[in-house]
Amino acid sequence: MAAKDAVNGIDGDKAVIDVAVWKDETGKTVVQHLSEGFAGDDEAVADGAILRYRAPFLRVVKHDAYFDAFNIVVESMLNRLAPMWLAYTFAEAFVNDHANELTAHRQDYVEGEYQQSDGGTWCRQIITSMHAFAKKIMSGERALRIRPGAWDQFPISCESEKGRRPRQEDRMLAMPTLSLVFPDVARTDVGLMAVFDGHGGAECSAYSCAHLPAEFVRALNAHPTSLGESLKEAFERLDTRLSVRCEHERWRSGTTAVAAAIDTKQIAIAWIGDSAAYILSEPEKFQKITRAHVPTNEEEAKRVEQDGGQLLYIQGELRVNGVLNLTRALGDIGGRPMISPKADTTLIERDTSQYLVLLACDGVSELFRDSEVLDMIKSFVAKHSYKRYYDLSDHICRAALAGGSIDNVTCVAVFLRPPKDLWELFGEKLMVLQYGRSGMFFVFSLSLDLC
Numbered sequence: 001m002a003a004k005d006a007v008n009g010i011d012g013d014k015a016v017i018d019v020a021v022w023k024d025e026t027g028k029t030v031v032q033h034l035s036e037g038f039a040g041d042d043e044a045v046a047d048g049a050i051l052r053y054r055a056p057f058l059r060v061v062k063h064d065a066y067f068d069a070f071n072i073v074v075e076s077m078l079n080r081l082a083p084m085w086l087a088y089t090f091a092e093a094f095v096n097d098h099a100n101e102l103t104a105h106r107q108d109y110v111e112g113e114y115q116q117s118d119g120g121t122w123c124r125q126i127i128t129s130m131h132a133f134a135k136k137i138m139s140g141e142r143a144l145r146i147r148p149g150a151w152d153q154f155p156i157s158c159e160s161e162k163g164r165r166p167r168q169e170d171r172m173l174a175m176p177t178l179s180l181v182f183p184d185v186a187r188t189d190v191g192l193m194a195v196f197d198g199h200g201g202a203e204c205s206a207y208s209c210a211h212l213p214a215e216f217v218r219a220l221n222a223h224p225t226s227l228g229e230s231l232k233e234a235f236e237r238l239d240t241r242l243s244v245r246c247e248h249e250r251w252r253s254g255t256t257a258v259a260a261a262i263d264t265k266q267i268a269i270a271w272i273g274d275s276a277a278y279i280l281s282e283p284e285k286f287q288k289i290t291r292a293h294v295p296t297n298e299e300e301a302k303r304v305e306q307d308g309g310q311l312l313y314i315q316g317e318l319r320v321n322g323v324l325n326l327t328r329a330l331g332d333i334g335g336r337p338m339i340s341p342k343a344d345t346t347l348i349e350r351d352t353s354q355y356l357v358l359l360a361c362d363g364v365s366e367l368f369r370d371s372e373v374l375d376m377i378k379s380f381v382a383k384h385s386y387k388r389y390y391d392l393s394d395h396i397c398r399a400a401l402a403g404g405s406i407d408n409v410t411c412v413a414v415f416l417r418p419p420k421d422l423w424e425l426f427g428e429k430l431m432v433l434q435y436g437r438s439g440m441f442f443v444f445s446l447s448l449d450l451c
Helices: 002-008 030-037 039-047 062-079 084-097 120-139 149-153 203-222 227-249 298-306 370-383 386-402 419-425
Strands: 059-061 116-118 156-161 170-175 191-199 257-262 266-272 276-281 285-288 311-314 317-320 344-349 354-360 409-415 430-435 441-446
Touching (some): 059 227, 062 227, 084 120, 116 120, 170 409, 191 409, 227 344, 257 276, 266 276, 276 370, 298 311, 354 419, 370 386
Antiparallel strands (some): 191 257, 266 344, 430 441
């Protein structure tokens, strides 16, 4: 019954997944996903190896604990190549089951309150307990709530690659419906997606990824008819609590952010820094929605100077006070007020001409023209069946790395119509022309059912 509910989109909040039978869009069961993801843990245990883990922060704060723990589990699951929906479902179940021992309960941020405890042991406890929890799920001892039917309202594709950088400082979130993690959300028809491009460390990008959804749900419940106002308020509250954490923990990192809140009528976009949002419409119109907050932006440059900052060329690149090549960011509290945390926002009315929203870090948006990103999408459509839509972002990230990007690369693609429609937009029979070494044309006819 659970599998039928998930396929048909019937409300299944109290139903559970048959973890050995029900398959998601990748064609895998929960047991298969978990078996593959935790295979290395089984080998390590058999060899008597010690799990090596470096905690992302030294202290845990009481009002941040629940979603800090949630995000640690999500990141670990994504590193194990779990799909986003399973990473969220697993994380919610895990943190709820371990809430008492982790002292991690959902609670609102209260300004002026800051209760902290040792984070190193706490973080390691989370990581070392995940394997046993996965085994409980695979054996049927612990049930998982069924994926809400509303999850399928905006098919998603997400990918993040470290690239040539020594550390991965990007983070991403993709919730086609907030009800998977927030059962009390006022509207199940709203999705929230975001990309965070961290610099100087991953503390701020990870924190923002962990806590923006809760702040957005809080704002949406207060303003259920206003996506734009809810997203703007969520970023303001996120900045407030992140700044407090930065001050107490002496974090000196920062992050850009680009987020999209989507329902059937509107798309609200908010951004800070140089991460980008695009929208693909017919006939093959691919448009960047955002304008980068960088020193070469005249309006931004003027504001920085009015706030007491200087714009200096360092090794041929214009930087604020000779340090940062951004004029706005979350975190970076040492650069305030020149480095502003204020998000720009825009509201787009939905119509049937729109097919796709793409959020990307500057590892994609700064290296490639809009037309080149569109070519990446066309290339993927030409080579794969629409049934593989969830691999689109992986294709874009790999193309960016192959094209010379030396940064972390991350993107989230959100389909506004069934993925098959995008393939039909470019033609049921795509004719792809490629030059051979001799300069001759080779023509390939590719159908929608190509695997």
